[in-house]
Structures are given as structure tokens and as C-alpha cells.
Amino acid sequence: MSFFSTGPIENNPVGGVRTTQQLTVKIENRDLVNSGTVQVHGYVLDTTVTLYVVDPISVSPSEVVTRNYYANLDAIKFDFTTGGPAEDQIVISVWGKDDTGQLQAAHRVVREEL
Incomplete structure (x- = not known):
């Protein structure tokens, strides 16, 4: 499992x-299999700190998934935990x-900043 975070926004x-x-x-799985x-x-x-998205x-x-979340708030943070056989090939x-x-x-x- 890998963990990524935006940090406070x-x-x-x-x-x-x-x-x-x-x-x-945007979540991209670069694994072909x-x-x-x-x-x-x-x-x-x-x-x-209040959890509002799960x-x-x-x-x-090879799939790209797009999700939109409400963000009309003073400050937010998003955390991402990847898993499965393709976890090292997932880009967020x-x-x-x-x-x-x-x-x-x-x-x-972007990926390098997470």
C-alpha cells in the first residue's frame, strides 16, 4: 500500500x-494487465478535522477515473491510499x-507533489 496526501489546501x-x-x-492506472x-x-x-469524503x-x-468533489470550503485535505497488484502504476x-x-x-x- 502507498499513501499520498495533498496536505492542507x-x-x-x-x-x-x-x-x-x-x-x-484524476486517477490513472498505467499497468496494462x-x-x-x-x-x-x-x-x-x-x-x-472532519471527514467528508470516503x-x-x-x-x-489502462483506465483513467475522474471524480469531482465539493470544495467550497475554507480549507481541505485529501488523502489517497493505493492498493492491489497495480498500486505502483497508479498516478493521481x-x-x-x-x-x-x-x-x-x-x-x-500533481504526482510529484503528492
């Missing part, structure tokens, strides 16, 4: 609107999007 309002409204997670799994946990970081995902060989990226679906570079986390 600050998303305070600017002019009354948060930069990121939605978080898109084996499947893998990813357990996604999303947390609201306030005065306490999403177990199976990823077939996280993308913040505004209310029109435009990518927000400030809230982009």
Missing part, C-alpha cells in the same frame, strides 16, 4: 468568493476548479 474567500468550488481528482484500488478520504480543516475506487488496467492528480469549471492553478497538485 487553503481556500479562503477573495472578494466573497472562494477560488475553488470543486476539486477534480493488473487492476488497482484507491481509497480517497477528504477532510474539512476547520477548528477540527470514496473507494477500483481502477482497471488533483485540480481545483472555480464555479464555471475553469482550472485554478493555485490548487493543482
Whole structure:
């Protein structure tokens, strides 16, 4: 099993609107033969840490899975645990999007940063 985390992502309002409204997670299985799994946990970081996303995902060989999660919050963190025969071939990226679906570079986390 491998563990990856975005770490805390600050998303305070600017002019009354948060930069990121939605978080898109892309999961790619680069293994041509084996499947893998990813357990996604999303947390609201306030005065306490509150779990708000639990999403177990199976990823077939050569498959790309996209999930969208609510992110109109002041601070969040996402953790990913990979497993299965293809766990070393699973690549994860996280993308913040505004209310029109435009990518927000400030809230982009790619494989090398997880």
C-alpha cells in the first residue's frame, strides 16, 4: 500500500468568493494487465478535522477515473491510499476548479507533489 496526501489546501474567500468550488481528482492506472484500488478520504480543516469524503475506487488496467468533489470550503485535505497488484502504476492528480469549471492553478497538485 502507498499513501499520498495533498496536505492542507487553503481556500479562503477573495472578494466573497472562494477560488475553488470543486476539486477534480484524476486517477490513472498505467499497468496494462493488473487492476488497482484507491481509497480517497477528504477532510474539512476547520477548528477540527472532519471527514467528508470516503470514496473507494477500483481502477482497471489502462483506465483513467475522474471524480469531482465539493470544495467550497475554507480549507481541505485529501488523502489517497493505493492498493492491489497495480498500486505502483497508479498516478493521481488533483485540480481545483472555480464555479464555471475553469482550472485554478493555485490548487493543482500533481504526482510529484503528492
